[in-house]
Amino acid sequence: MKRETLNRKARIRYVAVLILFSTALFVVAPPQAQGYNQEVKTAALAPIGVTMSPIRSRWTVAQEASGYWGIIGEMVIKNTSASTVSIKLARLSVVSSNDSVIAEALYKKRKQFAEMLMVVYQKTSGEVALRPAGTSSLEPGDTAFLLLASAAEKTHTPAEAKVQVRFKDGSSLSNEVELTTFDAGQRMQWPLQFSGGNWLALNTASGFGEHRKAIFPVDDEFFISQRFAIDTVQIDARNRTSNPPNSPRKEDYFAFGEAIMSTGEGTVVAVVKDQPDQEIGAADAENPGGNYIVIQHAPHLYSFYAHMQRDSAQVEVGESVSAGQLLGRVGNSGSSSEPHLHIHFMDNWDGLSPVLSLFTSQGVPALFWNAKVIRGPQTYLLNGTSPIDFDVITNP
Numbered sequence: 001m002k003r004e005t006l007n008r009k010a011r012i013r014y015v016a017v018l019i020l021f022s023t024a025l026f027v028v029a030p031p032q033a034q035g036y037n038q039e040v041k042t043a044a045l046a047p048i049g050v051t052m053s054p055i056r057s058r059w060t061v062a063q064e065a066s067g068y069w070g071i072i073g074e075m076v077i078k079n080t081s082a083s084t085v086s087i088k089l090a091r092l093s094v095v096s097s098n099d100s101v102i103a104e105a106l107y108k109k110r111k112q113f114a115e116m117l118m119v120v121y122q123k124t125s126g127e128v129a130l131r132p133a134g135t136s137s138l139e140p141g142d143t144a145f146l147l148l149a150s151a152a153e154k155t156h157t158p159a160e161a162k163v164q165v166r167f168k169d170g171s172s173l174s175n176e177v178e179l180t181t182f183d184a185g186q187r188m189q190w191p192l193q194f195s196g197g198n199w200l201a202l203n204t205a206s207g208f209g210e211h212r213k214a215i216f217p218v219d220d221e222f223f224i225s226q227r228f229a230i231d232t233v234q235i236d237a238r239n240r241t242s243n244p245p246n247s248p249r250k251e252d253y254f255a256f257g258e259a260i261m262s263t264g265e266g267t268v269v270a271v272v273k274d275q276p277d278q279e280i281g282a283a284d285a286e287n288p289g290g291n292y293i294v295i296q297h298a299p300h301l302y303s304f305y306a307h308m309q310r311d312s313a314q315v316e317v318g319e320s321v322s323a324g325q326l327l328g329r330v331g332n333s334g335s336s337s338e339p340h341l342h343i344h345f346m347d348n349w350d351g352l353s354p355v356l357s358l359f360t361s362q363g364v365p366a367l368f369w370n371a372k373v374i375r376g377p378q379t380y381l382l383n384g385t386s387p388i389d390f391d392v393i394t395n396p
Contacts (some may be wrong), residue, residue: 049081050138052165052173055222059161060182062365064388065204065373065380067154068174070365071103072205072212073177075146075163076222079138086137086168087117088336092148093162094179102392103152115208116147118215145222147212149163149205157181182365184345185298188263190371190382191305191321191343192330194395196234197254200241201373202340203231205365206388211344216359225304227363229344231389234330241338248280250332256309256339258330262295262321263303263368269349270294270357273313289342289358292336293327296350301364302349306342308332372396 010254052075059073071094079085089108096102109114114134121129121142138144146165152158158348164174192199203209211226234255242253250256275290284290291308293315309331315321332339348361368382373391387393 010282035049043285047081047083047085047169047171047173049083049111050085050167050171050173052077052163052175054163054175054177055224056177056362058178058180060364061158061179062182062367063154063251064151065375065381065382065385066378067385069103069152069154069156069158070187070205070386070388071148071150071152071158071161071179072227073148073161073163074212074215074222074224075165075175077144077146077147077165077173079140079142079144082140082253084137084139085171087113087144088136088166089167090117090146090148090166091164092150093164094150094152094158095160096156097159099160100156102158103150105148105150110136116149118145118147118213119143120145135324144275146214147208149208166181182367184264184265184301184365184367184384186323187369187384188303188367189261190368191261191263191327191339192232192234192393193259193261196258198234198238198374199232199393200235200239201232201387201391201393202389203229204387204389205229211363212361218360221290223360223362225346225359225361226344227365228365229342229363230366231340231342231394233338233340237391250280250339253332253339255330255341256332260305260308260330261326262323262325262327262339263343264295264297264323266295266297266303266321268293268315268319268321269296269302269351270352270354271313271315271317272312273308273328275310275330277310278334278336280332280338281339284333285335288332288335289354290336291328291331292334294357295321295327296349300347302346302361304342304344304346304358307331307336307340309333352388364374370396 055074092105094103113136119131119135158179161177166172205228211229214226216223289306292306295303309329312328314326345364346361349357372381373387
């Protein structure tokens with residue numbers, strides 16, 4: 001597939017970068033909300049009034065299709081001092097149980113910061129805004145989010161992540177975060193069929209796309225429900241998603257109308273089916289998920305299927321479903337650039353509000369068993385593993 005085509009498809013969006021900050025975020029005291037690691041070690045050279053904490057006290061890790069471990073995590077830096085601090089570099093070191101370094105990622109260039117560092121500030125009006133991409137300086141009152149990622153060989157199991165941030169004045173901050181291997185508790189199936197063609201994975205956790213940047217704050221706690229989300233489009237043998245290519249008609253896209261199946265056993269906890277399918281080029285930002293279904297598989301495991309075709313839902317709230325059961329069909333509802341399925345797994349769904357339920361959870365890895373991926377000349381079986389960006393998912 002040509003890189004230009006891949007880049008265009010990578011623009012498929014579920015929801016734009018969402019950062020909704022309450023004024024309570026900007027406080028002098030370090031965060032103490034539940035979900036933060038209270039035993040984090042901080043370097044003695046840390047600048048006064050500048051703190052760093054992980055969004056999650058433990059980071060869940062899983063293997064992608066080739067067997068490599070994916071280490072995905074985020075840190076929050078708050079500058080409550082009276083001075084501007086400038087980040088020189090950020091380093092993620094992943095160690096095994098015997099404290100041997102098995103993977104490392106170093107970020108120090110402006111281009112890297114533009115992808116993995118978001119700095120936000122509060123205007124005098126109270127509105128919160130993003131500083132320009134590539135910004136690595138935190139003015140007084142600013143908050144920064146570091147999106148970190150690395151990969152470790154399958155022969156070593158990751159046990160701990162060590163994060164160090166160095167500032168241009170010579171000071172530094174460091175944190176250690178426990179890593180835990182994710183277990184879904186059942187063998188989740190790929191939710192789409194292959195009779196109409198293969199599927200292309202986009203906007204996965206292997207990159208720094210919109211899903212990882214959809215951060216939702218509640219007081220001093222931060223949530224990224226779409227951390228491990230996947231967008232997938234159906235392609236033909238020529239790697240096209242529609243015929244004719246780039247068609248303005250949603251009905252010309254191969255994915256439109258394709259069956260969506262439940263990834264596993266569970267109970268339906270939410271169904272929305274009355275949202276219209278958008279025309280190509282239109283999007284509904286007010287209802288970003290469009291038509292969707294949520295299934296609870298375990299006390300802290302839910303699957304979310306978005307952008308479904310209007311009135312295609314085949315299940316109701318409270319209904320028990322089995323793996324492979326028909327849920328509905330791929331559509332183009334909500335905030336969608338073309339027909340595709342957005343799927344992610346998360347640890348909570350309170351059901352009180354569609355928006356709050358969707359965003360006030362933490363995303364967990366999306367692992368599958370009943371398919372294989374084509375990655376360049378290589379083919380890998382999905383065996384409790386996940387696809388990454390531009391993997392072609394096909395029949396096993």
